[in-house]
Amino acid sequence: MRSSALLSRCLPLFVLPALLGSAAPRPGGPVQSGPIIKPFILDEVRELVVVRSQVFVYNPALRGEIQLTELELHADGVLIERMDLDRSLPGDPEYGRTAAMIERLPHEVAHRHDEKRYFADPRAPEFDGDEVREVMHQIQHSVQEMSDRYDFFAGDAPFGHVNFLLPVDQIFFPDDPAGTSAVLQVTLHWVGAGGQRGRSSVDHELTWLGPLPGLPASFSTGNSAASLHRGDMHVHTCHGESLGACAPSANCTAETLQVSGSFTLDQLKTQYQALGMDWYTATDHSYCINSDSEYNVITAEAAAITDSSFVCISDIELSSDEEGPQDGSDAGDAICLFTTSANHMGAHGITSRVYGGDDGLLGFCDGLFGDALNGFKQNIATIRAQGGYPVAHHPAGGTFSWESRQDALGMEANALHGVEIWNGSTQTGQG
Known part of the structure; x- marks a missing residue:
């Protein structure tokens, strides 16, 4: 078989057994009997390894819970993985309503990278102006209600994750030309509350890119010890x-648009290895990391997956107040009711947690419910005092961009060490 498949942590793909629709800020939930499957699979691979992957599953049905019984994974029609399941999902339309509102937010606010809608009516206009702030607050309250209602650690929720292994070495051969692709099909078998049996499937294309090239000869001339290390400096876990945050972290209500789940550090390691990379930094938001002990757990997890072939570093995406002369405003200002202007930076190479907000509702908004954020100059000084290096994240993005550019320039002036020049995949504005 000559093909390729990859779970995408950034570009999730939905499959809906029935047409879903929504048009109002409080849209009606989808009506169907089976689950919605949202696989997180890489789109492309460069190494023939086994990748730890998952599907997100949601039961919107009002008719009661369903029981997941089996997962099958086919590549170009050939069965390559099968798992027995024993998991129940109660039916609840609330997540579908919330997802529909998120799909109608401007892309730069919701950080969506897919133009297609799966929950909201495709004819419904995008929210704009004051609607954005109002809908954001509705989403935040809805997420808080779901967080209070369900025990995610006990698996008591209408949605969750099914983890499985993606054996790329059973899909492609080493001599396959770059660009070879395979169609993956993930199928979930389930039993409804009335005993009816059903299945829901989704297709996903995986492409083989071949190994990454090595160092150019000019780089290694006269230096036989030269080596190249590829990685990613901005990764959320x-x-x-x-x-449904992974233990011991609590649900981060402030991160209301991240409602579909993501991966552990160990799972991400296999995905980056499949991409031909040998390091990444874990940069969850500072307002989601609530204590030194929580940061120490992440640091320990990063150390546990670091070995002679791969390095994981525990860093933070730090929220800060803008300072000095500012140019313009962004959607983040409106979300925070213009009580603050904030930006994000990568706090890399740090040795301990750097404070920046809390995980409560709008916990990244300085001045709304308290003094949540330090100024970015103080945060830069803190990072550098730990021997680290601060990097501006999405400086030209539409939400939480950098408006204090004049006072942020220059390593010589003890300011930023770098600037992120690409964030996301298809979004404009490098946001």
């Missing part, structure tokens, strides 16, 4: 989820 399950410790920063608004719903």
Whole structure:
């Protein structure tokens, strides 16, 4: 078989057994008997390894719970993985209503990278102006209600994750030309409350890119010890989820748009190895990391997956107050009711947690419910005092961009060490 498949942590794909629709800020939930499957699978791979992957599953049905019984994974029609399941999902339309509102937010606010809608009516206009702030607050309250209602650690929720292994070495051969692709099909079998049996499937294309090239000859001339290390400096994990965060982290209500789940550090390691990378930094939001002990757990997890072939570093995406002369405003200002202007920076190479907000509702808004954030100059000084290096995140984005550019320039002036020049995949504005 000559093909390729990859779970995407950034570009999730939905499959809906029935047409879903929504048009109002409090849209009606989807009506159907089976679950919605949202696989997180890489789109492309460069190494023939086994990748730890997952599907997000949601039961919107009002008719009661369903029981998941089996997962099958096919590649170009050939069965390559099968798992027995024993998991129940109660039916609840609230998540569908919330997801529909998120789909109608401007892309730069919701950080969505897919134009297609799966919950909201495709004809419904995008929210704009004051609607954005109002809908954001509705979403935040809805997420808080779901967080209070369900015990995610006990699996008591209408949605969750099914983890499985994606054996890329059973899909492609080493001599397959770059660009070879395979169609993956993930199928979930389930039993409804009335005993009826059903299945829901989703297709996903995986592409083989071939190994990454090595160092150019000019780099290694006269230096036989030269080596190239590829990685990612901006990665979010399950410790920063608004719903279903991985233990010991609490649900981060402030991160209301991250409602579909993501991966542990160990799961991410296999995905980056499949991409031909040998390091990444875990940069969950500072307002989701509530204590030194929580940060120490993440640091320990990073150390546990670090070995001679791969390095994981525990860093933070730090929220700060803007300072000095500012140019313009962004959607983050409106979300925080213009009580503050905030930006994000990568706090890399740090040795201890740096404070920046809390995980409560709008916990990243300085001046709304308290003094949540330090100024970015103080945070830069704190990072550098730990021997770290601060990097501006999405400085030209539409939400939490950098408006204090004049006072943020220059390593010589003890300011930023770097600037993120690309964030996301299809979004404009490098946001």
